[in-house]
Amino acid sequence: xxxxxxxxxxxxxxxxxxxxxxxxxxxxxxxxxxxxxxxxxxxxxxxxxxxxxxxxxxxxxxxxxxxxxxxxxxxxxxxxxxxxxxxxxxxxxxxxxxxxxxxxxxxxxxxxxxxxxxxxxxxxxxxxxxxxxxxxxxxxxxxxxxxxxxxxxxxxxxxxxxxxxxxxxxxxxxxxxxxxxxxxxxxxxxxxxxxxxxxxxxxxxxxxxxxxxxxxxxxxxxxxxxxxxxxxxxxxxxxxxxxxxxxxxxxxxxxxxxxxxxxxxxxxxxxxxxxxxxxxxxxxxxxxxxxxxxxxxxxxxxxxxxxxxxxxxxxxxxxxxxxxxxxxxxxxxxxxxxxxxxxxxxxxxxxxxxxxxxxxxxxxxxxxxxxxxxxxxxxxxxxxxxxxxxxxxxxxxxxxxxxxxxxxxxxxxxxxxxxxxxxxxxxxxxxxxxxxxxxxxxxxxxxxxxxxxxxxxxxxxxxxxxxxxxxxxxxxxxxxxxxxxxxxxxxxxxxxxxxxxxxxxxxxxxxxxxxxxxxxxxxxxxxxx
Numbered sequence: 001x002x003x004x005x006x007x008x009x010x011x012x013x014x015x016x017x018x019x020x021x022x023x024x025x026x027x028x029x030x031x032x033x034x035x036x037x038x039x040x041x042x043x044x045x046x047x048x049x050x051x052x053x054x055x056x057x058x059x060x061x062x063x064x065x066x067x068x069x070x071x072x073x074x075x076x077x078x079x080x081x082x083x084x085x086x087x088x089x090x091x092x093x094x095x096x097x098x099x100x101x102x103x104x105x106x107x108x109x110x111x112x113x114x115x116x117x118x119x120x121x122x123x124x125x126x127x128x129x130x131x132x133x134x135x136x137x138x139x140x141x142x143x144x145x146x147x148x149x150x151x152x153x154x155x156x157x158x159x160x161x162x163x164x165x166x167x168x169x170x171x172x173x174x175x176x177x178x179x180x181x182x183x184x185x186x187x188x189x190x191x192x193x194x195x196x197x198x199x200x201x202x203x204x205x206x207x208x209x210x211x212x213x214x215x216x217x218x219x220x221x222x223x224x225x226x227x228x229x230x231x232x233x234x235x236x237x238x239x240x241x242x243x244x245x246x247x248x249x250x251x252x253x254x255x256x257x258x259x260x261x262x263x264x265x266x267x268x269x270x271x272x273x274x275x276x277x278x279x280x281x282x283x284x285x286x287x288x289x290x291x292x293x294x295x296x297x298x299x300x301x302x303x304x305x306x307x308x309x310x311x312x313x314x315x316x317x318x319x320x321x322x323x324x325x326x327x328x329x330x331x332x333x334x335x336x337x338x339x340x341x342x343x344x345x346x347x348x349x350x351x352x353x354x355x356x357x358x359x360x361x362x363x364x365x366x367x368x369x370x371x372x373x374x375x376x377x378x379x380x381x382x383x384x385x386x387x388x389x390x391x392x393x394x395x396x397x398x399x400x401x402x403x404x405x406x407x408x409x410x411x412x413x414x415x416x417x418x419x420x421x422x423x424x425x426x427x428x429x430x431x432x433x434x435x436x437x438x439x440x441x442x443x444x445x446x447x448x449x450x451x452x453x454x455x456x457x458x459x460x461x462x463x464x465x466x467x468x469x470x471x472x473x474x475x476x477x478x479x480x481x482x483x484x485x486x487x488x489x490x491x492x493x494x495x496x497x498x499x500x501x502x503x504x505x506x507x508x509x510x511x512x513x514x515x516x517x518x519x520x521x522x523x524x525x526x527x528x529x
Contacts, residue, residue: 039275062239067141163195302379460489
């Protein structure tokens with residue numbers, strides 16, 4: 001492997017690690033936030049969260065990647081690279097200002113469409129983050145275009161850390177002072193803006209340190225150039241590929257309470273039900289962390305194989321990646337369904353909404369497969385297919401809510417998410433198979449995998465039932481039951497997969513970040529022999 005390839009791999013690993021840390025932090029803060037503000041307070045936060053999430057995606061997965069790709073393709077011509085950056089910034093800035101204006105001054109209308117006029121202040125607080133997106137996106141794009149991933153990774157971790165501290169701190173202060181959950185929600189979303197400022201400061205400090213190398217790359221206001229439209233469209237397409245869960249949440253934000261209200265449920269109760277329903281969101285994010293990490297690492301791997309003209313290598317990487325994520329996603333969805341009640345009590349104090357959360361948890365499998373297949377398709381330069389998948393899934397989610405929620409309420413919304421995510425995944429896998437033929441060369445062992453996961457689920461259920469029989473019905477006991485059952489089920493799953501020989505040790509060397517599993521398998525086989 002040459003130096004450039006090593007640098008690309010190291011950058012991918014750094015970004016993947018940062019993404020895992022950020023995802024975990026994103027899961028962790030929601031639990032104390034719900035405990036502090038209650039289900040209605042959690043509803044308020046989750047109603048406006050998609051607007052923050054979209055901005056964060058623009059600033060991380062969309063515009064920086066689009067800019068970095070164009071900079072990489074421009075070669076070493078400094079003048080040309082500088083011109084690209086100077087054309088990109090005003091385009092990004094115009095888009096950011098436009099979105100800020102639409103959100104801030106349209107907040108009353110948006111809140112009304114959501115069925116809750118009191119959401120206006122939290123929406124306005126969130127809108128300010130769009131003013132920071134252009135600066136963050138250009139700095140990250142410049143660094144990534146120079147194959148320097150450390151600034152992006154560090155800024156992500158700092159941004160999320162500051163954001164989490166502010167959200168928890170602000171919400172605790174305002175709730176303890178007797179303010180409403182809407183004021184606390186606005187303060188919490190302001191914490192997201194503070195976090196973005198901290199991330200921007202980190203990027204600026206890196207830029208100052210690298211000023212000689214990045215001379216001329218400072219964002220300046222000039223007239224947008226020919227590349228502006230290309231950058232904006234590419235950034236939007238790349239962002240959409242990463243927004244599947246965000247778009248589902250956005251659909252729920254505008255339809256959930258309204259549909260429950262039309263079905264005869266009092267609006268205040270509908271908002272609390274939405275807050276209970278949203279308990280599933282951190283669990284979904286946690287369940288898809290590995291898929292997100294693997295998809296980031298798979299992009300350079302499959303792209304490198306494609307550049308070498310190694311069609312067999314592309315098929316192998318795609319097949320193994322899909323198989324690994326299928327196992328992890330299926331196990332996560334099944335395991336969550338088995339232990340959802342103690343998990344719900346452990347995290348959110350009671351077991352309300354457990355059935356709806358368990359059904360929504362099924363989407364961990366298709367969403368994980370979607371994220372991984374999206375990364376593989378992007379590595380092959382086929383970004384348009386995931387975009388089509390996401391948009392069709394978004395429309396199906398809205399239609400599913402409209403059809404199912406009047407009769408099945410929150411359970412209907414859960415089912416609509418599952419159906420929509422399955423549609424997106426099906427489209428992705430269809431085009432991935434059509435372009436690579438991965439399914440024809442990789443033995444899937446579906447019966448073995450299904451049997452191993454079923455054995456895991458039974459083991460987890462037995463552990464849960466046994467512990468529940470001897471422990472009191474307390475939150476602490478629920479934590480013991482949840483952790484004990486998941487640990488026992490995980491051990492059984494790993495042992496079953498090893499015994500079933502679902503993978504060959506050499507296969508795991510082909511997938512980034514999974515090589516360590518090969519060493520575990522080798523040591524296990526040595527002990528058996």
